[in-house]
Amino acid sequence: MDSHDWTSVRAQFNLSPDYVHISNFFLASMPLPVREALARHRKAFDENPYTYLEDHMFAKPQDMVWRKVCAAAAEYIGGKPEEVALTTSTTQGLSMIYNGLHLRADQEILTTHHEWYTHDEAMRLAMLKLGGSIRRIELYRDRSEVTVDAIVQRIGDAIRPNTRLVAMTWVHSGTGVRLPLKEIGEVIAQANRRRKADDQILYVVDGVHGFGCVDEDVASLGCDFFSAGTHKWIMAPHGTGLVWAKAEHWAQVIPTIPTIMAAEPSNAWRQQRDPQGPTEASWVSPGGFLAFENQWATIEAFEFNRKLGRKRIADRVSQLNGLLKEGLDAMPHVTLHTPLPAQLSAGIVCCEVKGHSPREVVEVLKQHKIIASATPYRHSTVRFSAGIVNSPQDIEKTLAVMRSLG
Ligand SMILES: Cc1ncc(COP(=O)(O)O)c(C=O)c1O
Structure with missing residues (x-):
């Protein structure tokens, strides 16, 4: 692969060449x-499952492959390997957090109406079991209301003395809006300065649609x-x-x-005692046995990102989603829901077409x-998501079909 040639990068993928794949946020x-690493692990597991797992998971701490996954992730995140818990999805990770942080009955989670179903539901189920309440606010009604100052002010104003968690999503998958996470963090930190150590607000983020397409140290x-x-x-797999x-x-x-x-x-279990010391990230990584080949081939996915460069x-x-937004915004029959400024969106672009339901538009496309x-x-929109597998020609083709709907 020539990592500076996007055609060469695209050739690394088995995506069917018959289609313009412009839903890259999905899976x-x-x-x-990554496919090669996956195939290598799968073959070894099929040949000798006991030994391959024992040697790479349990025998020697330095040979535990999951530690290497955490190290690769930590390098990408700008954090430490021991700060990373491995999960099987965004949803599972969020559930681990909400089920693991016990709120008092009088405490609340402050969140928004813009969360994806599984994030909202992870909070609801945990609060149902453990106590605590959820308060949802609207951060914007349409893209004209999306500015860093307005969003930060709405969240700052909504924090109450009994707010224990603030739960946000980096990039909303229903509108394409990217939240200013750092500035929100500052307003929370400000509120925390007036609070006691055991009453600090914790800031939880569903980061899936920024992770891998925004150049930030998480x-x-x-x-x-x-x-x-x-x-x-x-x-990754x-x-x-x-x-x-x-x-x-x-x-x-x-841990849950x-x-x-x-x-x-x-x-601790073998010695019939309680685990000693504070919970660590690895204690929260759910067992039992997993699709280890998938988890382990994540190393090569981070390496692929590193090779291409997070910023590139x-x-x-x-650039590609910017072209898409500008093209859609110029069409009188299209209402664009994603803000035009690059810092207020990432890789998701949402819109509606006058006279056509989102499903009809998707069918025509x-x-x-x-x-x-x-x-x-609840409010459905047409959603695009250009990734590194796309080209400006893909965007033009997409815009041409959208134009024809006018
Ligand atoms: C904002 C958001 N969070 C979470 C998810 C679920 O991610 P996962 O399948 O990794 O649980 C989605 C699905 O696309 C999403 O749009």
Whole structure:
């Protein structure tokens, strides 16, 4: 692969050449090095499952492959390997957090009406079992209301003395709006300065649609818990994800599903005692046995991102989706829901077409061999998502069909 030639990059993927794949936010097509790693692990598991797992998971701490996955993730995140818990999806990670942080009955989660179903539902189910309430606010009605100052002010104004968690999503998959995570973190930090140590607000982020397409060190965004699948923008195998948090925040979590990635909990069980010391990230990584070949081939996915460069990927995603937004915004029959400024969106573009339901639009696009989606939110929109596998020609083709609907 010539990593500076996007045609050469596209050739790393087995995506059908018959289609314009412009729903790249959804589920990754894996690049060649990831497919090769996956095939290598799968073959070894089929040949000798006991020994391959024992040697790479349990025998020697330095040979535990999951540690290498955490190291690769930490390098990408700008954090430490021991701050990373491995999960199978964004949803699973969020559930681990909400089920692990016990709110008092009088405390609340402050969140928004813009969350994806599984994020909202993860909170609801945890609060149902554990107590605590959820308050949802609207951050914007349409894209004209999306500015950094307006969003930060709405969240700052909504924080109450009993707000214990603030739960946000980096990039809304129903509108394409990217939230200013750092600035939101600052307003939360400000509120925390007036609070006691055991009453600090924790800032939880569903980061999946920024993770892999925005050039940021996640560890420096100011959030306390960051959950993201790696099977979307990071281009790792399906059923992979992570949660990043600092040690002081992991210490506040009670694990929900027993782990097989840390010695202390199972040693404690053998010795008929409670685990000693604070909860660590690895204790929250759910066991039992997993699709290990998928989890382990995530190393090659981070390596692929590193080779291409996080900034180059982010710039390409921004450029292609920028072309798409501008083209759509110029069409009188299209209402664009995603803000035009690059810093207020990432790799998702949502719109509506006068006189056509989102499903009808998606069907017309499909007839032209363009793969878009209709969002499964309360208010459905047409959704596009250009990634590094796309070209400016793909955007032109898409815009031509959208123009024809006028
Ligand atoms: C904002 C958002 N969060 C979470 C998810 C679910 O991600 P996962 O399948 O990794 O749980 C989605 C699905 O695309 C999403 O749009």
